[in-house]
Amino acid sequence: MDWDDLRVFLAVARAESLSAAARVLKCDAATVGRRVARLEEDLGAKLFLKSPQGYRLTEPGRRLIPHAETAEQAMSGAAEELSGQTGGLSGQIRIGAPDGCANYVLPQVCGAICDANPGLEIQILALPRMVNLSKREADFAITVSRPTGGRLTVQKLADYALHLAGDRSYLAAHPPITALADLRGHRMIGYIPDMIFDRELDYLAETGAPTVDLASNSVAVQMQMVRAGAGLGIVHDFAIPACPDVVRVLPEAIALRRTFWLVRHADDRRSERLTRFAEAFAQATRTEIARLETLAAGQ
Known part of the structure; x- marks a missing residue:
């Protein structure tokens, strides 16, 4: 599982849309969509449901959130440690x-x-x-x-x-x-x-x-x-x-x-x-x- 894909997953989960997540990540919405699709394929599970209100987490998506946030904290901590x-x-x-x-x-x-x-x-x-x-x-x-x-x-x-x-x-x-x-x-x-x-x-x-x-x-x-x-x-x-x-x-x-x-x-x-x-x-x-x-x- 690629950390960068998890980072994209968290951005979409928090923003509830590809375009809003793209603005946070400073990339285009199509790239965000491809990264989410790749992560779903790797995991063999649908992480989001698209609705008129935006992207809603599925049950597998909700279960992934705490693990993705743990990885986020680990990466942040490592960056702090290495930057001295x-x-x-x-x-x-x-x-x-x-x-x-x-x-x-x-x-x-x-x-x-x-x-x-x-x-x-x-x-x-x-x-x-x-x-x-x-x-x-x-x-x-x-x-x-x-x-x-x-x-x-x-x-x-x-x-x-x-x-x-x-x-x-x-x-x-x-x-x-x-x-x-x-x-x-x-x-x-x-x-x-x-x-x-x-x-x-x-x-x-x-x-x-x-x-x-x-x-x-x-x-x-x-x-x-x-x-x-x-x-x-x-x-x-x-x-x-x-x-x-x-x-x-x-x-x-x-x-x-x-x-x-x-x-x-x-x-x-x-x-x-x-x-x-x-x-x-x-x-x-x-x-x-x-x-x-x-x-x-x-x-």
Whole structure:
């Protein structure tokens, strides 16, 4: 059995299409199809069923997955060992993250890590949804709820604060806000209710604030709405320093605390390279969030 055929098999299983797998593998879909057919012939078993939804694993295909992933880990470990990665980190690492974290924290964190490891390439996948590690969309995922199922390794990344905030221009044009009752009549900014992909993101329901009038599934868009003076919104403290005229409102009455979790596939725990990256990344993230929150408190 050829390892390269197994690599192609895993790419198709994760992408569920020949064309998507081809993009990952940087080859053409016809080549991917031939490699899958060759592996099926070698094994004497059909590994995929083609349907309108894409390529679905058959029962033999599902049984092959853990063996192929074991081979993948072995090849990765061998590459790390032979490359002598005892010093700096190198190669490509992809991180999936909520767009608030991706926009306001990760650029500084990843930039600093790359400065210390010139051979390292970091990709940030910013999505307003959960990242699928089983399909290998990323090496790591940052989540706002601790996952409880699946074959995953989970570690606490950092706690972070959120407050109600508004732009100085909006606050100057509206009556003073000194108590929760004063929020009535103010335009509220938040998530599109039916697109809240994690219960931890339902901020306004927790605070009892009025109904959302301006909404987006993107934290970055919500912050830009606040920055434009369009209303008030619950924002991450670590985002406030990027918007100098945005200030916290009723910080004692409306204060939320959440946690970021760093998640990876359980099979990757044997990768020294990914473990070393996780340690450096967690420390840098905690330090950066603390720095930004200190700046926000001083505004």
